[in-house]
Amino acid sequence: MTSPKMVFVSGNFNVLHPGHLRLFRFACELGDRLVVGVHSDRLGGEAAHVPQDLRLEGVKANSYVDEALLIDVPVESVVDQLRPDFVVKGNEHQGFPNPELEVLNRYGGQLVFSSGEAVFSSVDLIKKDLQRAARTVTHVPTGFLSRHEITPDRLGSIINDFRNIQVCVIGDLIVDEYLTCDPLGMSQEAPALVVTPIHTQRFIGGSGIVAGHAAGLGAKVCYMSVSGNDDTRDFAYGELQRFGLDTTLLGDDTRPTTLKQRFRADGITLLGVSHLHQGAIDVNLQDKILERFEAVVPDCQLVVFSDFNYGCLPQALVERLIELGQLHGVMMAADSQSSSQIGDVSRFKGMHLLTPTEHEARVSLRNHQDGLVVLAEQLRDKSEARNLILKLGQEGALLHLESAE
Template identity: 30%
Template sequence: MSICKLIENFKNIKIAVIGDLMLDEYVMGRVDRISPEAPVPVVKVLEEKFVLGGSANVVNNLATLGAKVICGGVVGEDKNSDKLIGAFKNNVDTSLILKCKDRPTIVKRRVIAGNQQLLRLDWEEEFHINNEQEEELLKNLKEKIKNLDALILSDYDKGLLTPNLSQKIIQLCKENGVIVTVDPKPKNIENFKGASSITPNKKEAYSAVKKSYQTDINLVGKELKEKFALETVLITRSEEGMTLYDDKIHNIPTYAKEVYDVTGAGDTVISVFTLAKAAGATWEEAAKIANAAGGVVVGKIGTSTISIEELLETYNNIYGTSETCDL
C-alpha cells in the first residue's frame, strides 16, 4: 500500500495505549562557569518546559498523526496528574486513566545545557497495581475493545503492567482481533507472551533472552519470536538500523542526519509501527515507516513527536519515492 493511502487512513484508526504515564520536565540553560561551592557546572536557566513522557509520549505521537487514542494508566491525585491529562490533544480519550491517592504522578526533570543533558531528577514511588485496580481497568477496556484496531502496551517497569493484567489484555485483544504490540522491559518479557509484536532495542533484546553480545543478533530475534509466541519482533539497533523478524529477516538501514537525543525514540517507533500496521501496511512496510519516524525524532531534544509532513518527507528521502499527499 502507498504511504499516502496509509497516512490518509491514520485518522480512521482507533488505538488504546496502556502503560506508565509520566511528565518530562526540562530546565534549559547555558554553562559559563564552575560553581565555587563544588566542582559542578552552574547552569543559567533560560527556559523551562514540560512534555508528555513514558506511555503518555506514545499517546502524544499517535494523536499528532491523527489517530483516535484511548489512554490507560495510573496517576496520582495531585496537580501533576491534572497537568499531564490536560496536555493531551482533543482526539485523546482519557477514560482508562485511574487516579490513586497512595502514589504520586511520575515526574522526570532533566537539566540541559548546550544540547547536553547534565542531570536528571525523578519523582516516583515503586508500586504494583492492586487486584481491584486491575479489574477496574480491564472492565473499562472491555467496554471499548470492540471499537479498537490496535492496542499498545508501553512498559517502563513502574508496576502497572503486571503479569496478570498484561496477559488478560493480550488475551482480550486476541479474542477481538485487535493488534497488540509491546515496548517491553527485559525483566518483564514473560508478561507479554502471545502479543502480535514487541519492539525492544538491541540491548533489551539480548537481555530478554539472557545472551551475550557475541551471539548473532538474528539468533536473538528468532528466539524472542519463538519463545514468546510472537507474530513478529522488531529490534531497533541504533546506527545499525532495525531488523524485523516475521517469516523472514528484514534488515532496514538507519537514517538520521543528526542524533541529539534518543529520549523517547522508542515511543515514536512503536507508535508509528503499530499505527501503520493498523492502517493497512504489512509488518515490513510498517517497520520502514517507523524507521523513518525514528530518524527524525533523534534529531530533536527531549521526548518529541513527528508530524505527518515530516514523516512523508523523510520517508520519500530514505526510500527514493516522491509521493505527494493531500494533507
C-alpha cells in the first residue's frame, strides 16, 4: 500500500483570491494531503500586509487545506523538515531562483509550477472533497467593505442617483424563447426524441435587457439596436416600450430579429435553435445609429456597449461612437460576450470599465496559460481601459482598478 503523498505550498496569503484557490485546487490534485505554510510577519516583511494570525486563520478555513502552519524560517528549511512529495508554486516563479529545488533534489521530491489555467479535473476534486470532513464557511469581506467605504446607505444613495442620469445602451438585441414540451418518446423512423410543445414564453435578452435593467434602476435610457422586420421584432419593440425606453430599433430586411429558442422538458434543455445573422450591418444603418447617437450623447452621463457579436457594432462604427463619447467626456463601459472563439472585448478602446469573463479575456489575448492578475493587466493594457472586472462565474470576480495603481 502506497503512503499518502504530501503537497506543500507557501506564501503570504494576505487575501485569498481566486488565483490562490486555483493554486490550492491544483495542488490537491497532485497528492492526498495539502500543507500550506504561511509566512510570518518577519519573513514576509513589507509584503505581509495583514497580521500573521489573521492570514493563518484565513488559510486554515479553506476547505482545500488539510494543515496550515506559520513559518518563520526560510522555506527551503521547512521543505527539508517536512519532505513533501511535491512543492507547488505559481507559474510566475519559473525562470527565477527556487531555493527549494536543491533540497527536493536531495531526497527525490518534485517542484511543480501551476499555470493558473481555468481547466482542472472536476471529478477528482469532487472525490477528494467527499473524503474530507464537510465544512461550509461563509466569509463576509468586512475589510474590503471598510477600505472602500461600502455601506448599505452608500449603496442606496448610488442606486437613487440613477434617477438623475441618462444612459445610452447600444448593442445586439436578442429575444429568448422557451418552449416547455411534453416528451412523447422516441421516433420509430429515426433516433430522435418526439415532443409536443405545451407552453411558450418569450423574454427580452441581449442588449435589450441591459437597457431594461438600467431603466429599472430609475435611469432615463436611450436604446439603439437593429432587428429584422418580422413578428419577433414586433414583440421586442412592445417589450422595450413597456420598459419605458427611448427606443431606436432599425429594421434590416437582410436579417431576422435574433431569436434563441430552447426546447425544454422536465427542467432539461433538449435542443437549442438560434435564428440569427452574424454579418455586420451595412453602412446606411451604421450612419443612422451614429446620427442618433450624436443627437443624444451630449445629454448622457453613461454609454454602455452591449456586444454579442451579431453584427450591430462593427469596428468602424465602434470607433466613431467612442470618438464622439470621448469628445463629450461621457463615461463609457463595454461588455462583449463570446460563447466560442468569436469576439474581442479589447476592440473597445479607452473604456472607463470593461467587464469580460475569464474566457472572453483569454480569447481576446490568446493567452491560456497566465494567471488571473497577469491576464487582467494585459487586457487593461491592450484595451487602454481604466478599470476592469474579470468575471469568474461561481468563483466571484477579480477587480483590476485604476485607483489600485
